[in-house]
Amino acid sequence: MTETSDEYKNPATMEKITSLAKRRGFVFQSSEIYGGQNGAWDYGPLGVELKNRIARVWWKEMTQLHDNIVGIDAAILMHPRTWEASGHVENFTDPLVDCKKCKARFRADQIPEENLRVKKCPECGGELTDTRKFNLMFKTHIGAIEGEANVIYLRPETAQGIYVNYKNIIQSNRMKIPFGIAQIGKAFRNEIVTKNFIFRTCEFEQMEMQFFVKPDSDVEWFNTWKERRWAYYEKLGINMDHLRWHQHGPDELAHYAKDAYDIEYLFPMGWKELEGVHNRSNYDLSRHQQYSGKDLQYIDQDDGNKKYTPFIIETSAGLTRSVLMTLCDAYDEEKVADKGNDDDWRVVMRFHPSLAPVTVAVLPLMKKDGLAELASEIRDELKEDFPTDYDQSGAIGRRYRRQDEAGTPFCVTVDYDSKEKNDLTLRFRDSMEQVRVPRAELAERIRQEIKKYRRLK
Secondary structure (H helix, E strand, O other), X not given: OOOOOOOOOOOOOXXXXXXXXXXXXXXXXXXXHXXXXXXXXXXXXXHHHHHHHHHHHHHHHHHHOOOOEEEOOOOOEOOOHHHHHHOHHHHOEEEEEEEOOOOOEEEHHHOOHHHHHHOEOOOOOOEEOOOEEEEXXXXXXXXXXXXXXXXXXXXXXXXXXXXOOHHHHHHHHOOOOOEEEEEEEEEEOOOOOOOOOOOOOOEEEEEEEEEEEOHHHHHHHHHHHHHHHHHHHHHOOOOHHHEEEEEOOOOOOOOOOOEEEEEEEEXXXXXXXXXXXXXXXXXXXXXXXXXXXXXXXXXEHHHOOEEEOOEEEEEEEEHHHHHHHHHHHHEEEEEEEOOOOOOEEEEEEOOOOOOOOOOXXXXXXXXXXXXXXXXXXXXXXXXXXXXEEEOOOOOHHHHHHHHHHHOOOEEEEEOHHHHHHOEEEEEEOOOOOEEEEEHHHHHHHHHHHHHOOOOOO
């Protein structure tokens, strides 16, 4: 499906999203002054706030709201035997072919079968090399001397850091099955092809939760976590028409998986994976027990001290991919007035207030007559509770448009009546409605509006 497909109703295109991301300081090309680094991106002032707020909302959803889920922050560099046990050294590969003429590189499973059969480059018609395996892990050396004995990897996923600490957490935090361990952290994959902006990159962040259960209860918990993860996106006000489930068929299942579903989002470039919910069986702990020689069985004191290797239900979402989804889902173009032959349009990012990089912007109607000073005082009052912005440059309508494009859900305008009556104009991003609110009630009014927020259809 292309960006012009009738199935995609959102006005966002990848060109519009990438343009807005740079223009408003969400995302920049890494090392841009040197021509850019392929597969790497830098998050600007609004982008890092959006990313951090998504992470905080996910963390609250997965830990604070559950009595039996705790967090961890495992090291990026792990013992190399970890990746032998997990199967990454042997299985974490892509089939790769190169063109001998134009030097283009392709994943063999993503070019037409006819081209692969006759070894013809789909770009220039040149001869292709034989297919070979390409391991996606970044490999380096630790210590002063390079050699096979000093090989170490940048982790390609965060889950293994949870598995190798599973017994530590049981013992230190007295966890009882069923229980979960959550983690947000960076991962690295030497992707052959990086594309679609920040959708597929070499450096990214994952939000994962591994839930440990009795072997005979895995199907029930698998279905429970499918329901919970779907409800999470509803809570964030995501357009649910742009979400769907995809079950992995027999040819798609990873070697460790008993069952697997993806939540897919309708990005401008088509339906793509957003989050995975997987039944990993007891593969991971069994392998680490085998390779480490340590007993990783669980002793169930509530079931006659029965010993077993827990099954694991995994929920795994890309944080940086979630940023892209949030940008695409929030993007809207709206005609707000007819001006003869010149219609008045606005670009508005309809972020949920819990995700918006800036919650409230304070705007003095004029710079003079003490309004700017009063506005600064009000911002100081608000910024203890909310991420804020201050803008006194240009016409008030133009400033509203700038905040709409940044996704700021509330604007507070300070005018001459504010000095006399001690009240302010509170403007709502989505509806553009404006109401007068007493200064003393402003913070509480914003909190209440956030709690009852519902995205306009």
